[in-house]
Amino acid sequence: MKPDHSNKVIIVTGASAGIGRATAVALAQAGAHVVLVARRQERLAALVDELAVYPGRRLALAGDVGDAAFAATAVPQVIESMGTIDVLINNAGLGHHSHLAEMPPADMRRLWDTNVMGLLYLTQAAVPYMQQQGSGHIINVSSIVGQRPLPAMGLYCASKTAVNFISRTLCMELRPYHIRVTTVYPGRTLTEFGDALLGNRRTNPTALARVPAVRVAQAIVKAIASGKPEVYITWYDWLFAHANRLFPRTSDWLVGQISGRTSR
Ligand SMILES: NC(=O)c1ccc[n+]([C@@H]2O[C@H](COP(=O)([O-])OP(=O)(O)OC[C@H]3O[C@@H](n4cnc5c(N)ncnc54)[C@H](OP(=O)(O)O)[C@@H]3O)[C@@H](O)[C@H]2O)c1
Numbered sequence: 001m002k003p004d005h006s007n008k009v010i011i012v013t014g015a016s017a018g019i020g021r022a023t024a025v026a027l028a029q030a031g032a033h034v035v036l037v038a039r040r041q042e043r044l045a046a047l048v049d050e051l052a053v054y055p056g057r058r059l060a061l062a063g064d065v066g067d068a069a070f071a072a073t074a075v076p077q078v079i080e081s082m083g084t085i086d087v088l089i090n091n092a093g094l095g096h097h098s099h100l101a102e103m104p105p106a107d108m109r110r111l112w113d114t115n116v117m118g119l120l121y122l123t124q125a126a127v128p129y130m131q132q133q134g135s136g137h138i139i140n141v142s143s144i145v146g147q148r149p150l151p152a153m154g155l156y157c158a159s160k161t162a163v164n165f166i167s168r169t170l171c172m173e174l175r176p177y178h179i180r181v182t183t184v185y186p187g188r189t190l191t192e193f194g195d196a197l198l199g200n201r202r203t204n205p206t207a208l209a210r211v212p213a214v215r216v217a218q219a220i221v222k223a224i225a226s227g228k229p230e231v232y233i234t235w236y237d238w239l240f241a242h243a244n245r246l247f248p249r250t251s252d253w254l255v256g257q258i259s260g261r262t263s264r
Contacts, residue, residue: 002030003030003221003222003224003225004030004031005027005030005031005032005221005224005225006030006031006032006055006056007031007032007033007056008031008032008033008086008087008224009032009033009035009078009082009083009084009085009086009087010027010032010033010034010035010086010087010088010089010224011035011037011078011085011087011088011089011122011126012024012027012034012035012036012037012089012091013037013038013065013089013090013091013092013118013122014037014038014065014091014092014093014141015034015036015037015038015044015047015091016036016038016039016040016043016044016047017038017043017191017192017196018189018191018192018193018213019091019141019186019189019191019213019216019217019220020038020089020091020092021047021213022212022213022214022216022217023089023091023216023217023220023221024036024047024051025047025050025051025214025217026214026217026218026220026221027221028051028054028055028056028058029054030221031054031055031056032056033056033057033058033059033082034051034056034057034058034059035058035059035060035061035078035082036048036058036059036060036061037061037062037063037065037074037092038062038092039062039063039064040062041060041062044060044061044062045060047060048060057082059077059078059081059082061074061077061078064114064118065090065092065114065118065119065121065122066110066113066114066117066118066121067113067121068117068121070121071118071121071122071124071125072121072125074122074125075122075125075126075129076125079129084129084133085126085129085130085136086135086136086137087136087137087138087139087224088122088123088126088136088137088138088139089139089141089220090118090119090122090123090138090139090140090141091139091141092114092118093114093115093141093159094110094111094114094115094156094193094196094197094198095111095153095156095193095196095197095198096111096152096153096155096156096197096198096199097152097153097197097198097199097200098152098198098199098200099151099152099154100154100155103155103198103199107198107199108155110198111155111156111159111198112155112159115156115159115160115162115163116159116162116163116166119140119163119166120166123138123166123170126138127174127179130174130177130179131177131179134177134178135178135179136174136177136178136179136180137179137180137181137182137224137227138167138170138174138179138180138181138182139181139182139184139220139223139224140163140166140167140181140182140183140184141163141184141186141216141220142160142163142164142167142183142184142185142186143156143157143160143185143186143187144185144186144187144232144237144240144241145157145160146159146160146161146162146163146164146185147161147164147185147240147241147244147245148240148241148244148248148251148252148255150255150259151255151256151259152199152259163183164183167181167182167183168181168183168229171229180227180229181229182223182227182228182229182230182231183229183230183231184216184219184220184223184231184233185230185231185232185233185237185241186211186216186233186237187211187233187234187236187237187240188209188210188211189210189211189212189213189215189216189233190210190211190212190213191213211233211234215233216233219231219233
């Protein structure tokens with residue numbers, strides 16, 4: 001049976017593309033009121049139109065999640081317009097393809113501001129409302145590479161490791177307020193992520209399989225119903241993450257062998 005999220009107010013960041021867009025569509029199909037956040041206003045407006053066939057209301061908020069002032073104004077706007085926030089999905093993110101020693105400071109700042117600070121700003125803005133209502137759910141989209149570093153993706157991996165620790169801490173801190181926290185660990189997913197990378201464009205991306213964004217979206221929609229603290233999308237993502245913990249040096253060697261051929 002498909003989850004029913006009728007009348008839930010759900011914020012999705014990074015809703016203009018990829019996983020966030022697919023999640024917004026799946027949530028609208030499940031009856032939710034969806035708040036769409038991203039920088040590209042025209043894409044959000046087009047998505048609002050596309051979702052008009054489904055029940056529920058929409059609110060498009062264009063802005064940069066890495067800007068603290070955006071979160072400070074966006075969350076009260078959601079409360080004013082929708083009355084509550086049931087779920088916050090921190091999904092907006094970007095990657096890079098550059099070695100750490102060569103990464104320009106502006107890129108490092110932008111990546112960290114988007115992937116880590118953006119998540120924190122919106123979470124801090126939303127939590128007081130959730131505490132007041134005595135319920136809520138925060139879903140943080142991490143990555144399986146937050147569980148092990150990869151050459152040429154080091155700061156991205158580190159940002160996702162930070163997301164994992166922040167998520168697990170929030171889970172413990174917010175439990176007394178009946179606010180659930182879920183970390184989602186997608187593996188390689190077919191989205192616009194590769195086009196938006198900071199740094200050098202990959203000329204020889206790995207041939208590893210990618211799952212469609214809708215599969216991640218469906219897992220997120222299910223997680224809202226189940227409240228699971230951790231969600232993997234495929235069995236091989238789960239295996240990748242756990243094998244890394246059990247055999248860190250072997251997996252470093254293996255990843256070095258594979259990515260040595262593809263990291264430049
Ligand atoms: N694709 C993968 O293989 C993969 C694997 C594991 C995890 N993930 C994670 O999944 C999440 C979604 O990525 P995706 O693959 O769907 O990538 P995507 O197709 O490039 O979408 C990224 C989304 O984030 C938004 N965004 C980026 N910077 C933003 C900012 N500063 N403020 C507001 N919105 C911003 C983009 O919208 P605007 O440009 O309009 O702002 C876009 O809607 C990310 O957190 C990513 O790290 C992806």
